[in-house]
Amino acid sequence: MKTQSxxxxxxxxxxxxxxxxxxxxxxxxxxxxxxxxxxxxxxxVHSGIARTGVVGILKKGNSSKSIGIRADMDALPIHETNKFSYKSKFDNRMHACGHDGHTTMLLGAAKYLSEKGNFNGTVYFIFQPDEENTFGARTMIDEGLFDKFNIDEVYAMHNIPNMEIGTFGTRNGAITASENLFEIEIKTKGGHAALPHMGVDAITVGSQIAVALQSIVSRKLNPADNGIVSITEFITDGKKNVLPGMVKMTGDARALSKETNEKIASKMLQIVEGICNAHGVNGSVKYETACPVTFNSKNQTESATKAAVSLLGSDKCNGNIEPRLFSEDFSVMANEKPGCFVLMGNGTSEQHSRPLHADNYDFNDELLVIGSSYWTELVEQQLK
Structure with a gap:
């Protein structure tokens, strides 16, 4: 591979x-x-875009064609439990999603292309902050990423644990889901635990809503339309002998299309209003999209797959991989420019199949040469 050295x-x-x-x-x-x-x-080098974002520009030849490649740089507030020599030096700070590897692969491609790259055009190396909270891509764009730099198309990559090392996947259309955050609040007349008939138990109301919400995916959506509704917090103001007068539930919904997302939001509101009305209490729903669906463009998906086949062989590449229900703020860039988000296997060993965001996750060093070589292959293919 090109970056093996x-x-x-x-x-x-x-x-x-x-x-x-x-x-x-x-x-x-x-x-x-x-x-x-x-x-x-x-x-x-252009630095300070979205505080810590960096864009590198490498031009060769006289072509006006260009390509942007994005890598994310941020870590997570997780305490690392790995014991190897390069574990995190900071408490409750960890690269548990492989962004250290993503950054390194793009640096490797930049070094190779600057020294040996055979292309005609301009490469934009985009090092993005804050993928995890999904504001980084939008902030870079708001601060002029696509106004200051003439980028024709954009690409990004993510490692996937428990996917064979040296394998590649992407797909045309939706490849990762939208992330939608919701908050449900129920206000009732609380009371004494010994006198439940004199108040309304907000926990009973909230529990009925929590159970009913699971019927959205199982009974309200077409089984072919992927969706998830997860309640992640259930908060009350009660005490051991007091029926609470308030319940707040927060959670996360995922969808692979705007239509599915709108249906989830609509059905959620119907359920909350219906159950609250049945108990004679007030309920409210806040529902907002934090990160849109990542849609790959047809031409860029074909180009990304072609480069992978050239590098890895057709037997290692899947150009129609199943979409994933995690979210990725590269979606914002791909909404602005034709683009493609690709997946690379992090390996199937015990160490490298640990899930993303686990406190013992580790990026596979074997992927560094593969990923950086992939980027060089794609650049030289697109900027002939």
Whole structure:
């Protein structure tokens, strides 16, 4: 593979980033490292976009064609339990989603392309803050990412645990779900636990709503339309001998289409209003989309798959992979420019099949050469 000679350096960079995780919009260490290395490669650097975002520009030849490749840099507020030498140096800060690896792969591609790249056009290396809270891409765009830089198309990658190393997947259309946050609040006349008939038990009302919400996916959606409704918090103001007068439920809904999302929101409101009316209490629903569906463009999906087949072979590539119900704020970039989000296997060993966001997750160093070589393959293919 094209970046094989960079393997040791890539591992060193990745381990250093893993030891110095920082949260969303606080990625000063990664941003400084990225900027320093890009300058060493002779790449034009623009920093401070969305606080810690960095864009590197590499132009060769005289073509006006361009491509943007995005890597995320932020870590998570998780305490790492791994014991290896490069574990996080900070309590409750961890690269538990592989963004250290994503950043390193793009750095490897930048180094190779600056030294040996055979292309005609401009490459924009986009190092993005805050993917986890889903504001990073939008903030970079709001601060001029696509106004200042003439980017024709955009691509991004994510590692997938328990997917064979050296395998690739993408699909045309929806590849990752929207994330939709909801808050349900019920207000009742509370009372003494020994006199339930003199009040209305908000927990009983809330519990009925919590159970009924699960019928949205199982009975209100077409089984072919993927959706999830999860209540993640159930909060009351009660005490052991007091019936609470308030229940607040918060949660997360996922959908792969605007239509499915609208149906979930509509049915949720119907359920809350219906059950609250039956008990004679007040209920409210707040429902907002935090991150839209990631839609891959047809031409870019074909190009991304073609590059993967060239690098890995057709038997290792799936151009019509099943969509995933996690969310990804690259979706915002792909709504602005033709784009494609691709998946690469992190491996199936015990260490590398641990789920994303687990406190013992680790990015697979074997993927560093594969991913960086993939980006070089894609750039040289698209900018012939």
């Amino acid at each position: 960079l393997h040791n350096q890539l591992v060193e960079w990745r381990h250093d980033l893993h030891m110095h995780p920082q949260l969303s919009f606080e990625e000063e260490y990664a941003a400084a490292k990225v900027s320093t290395l890009l300058k060493e490669f002779g790449i034009e």
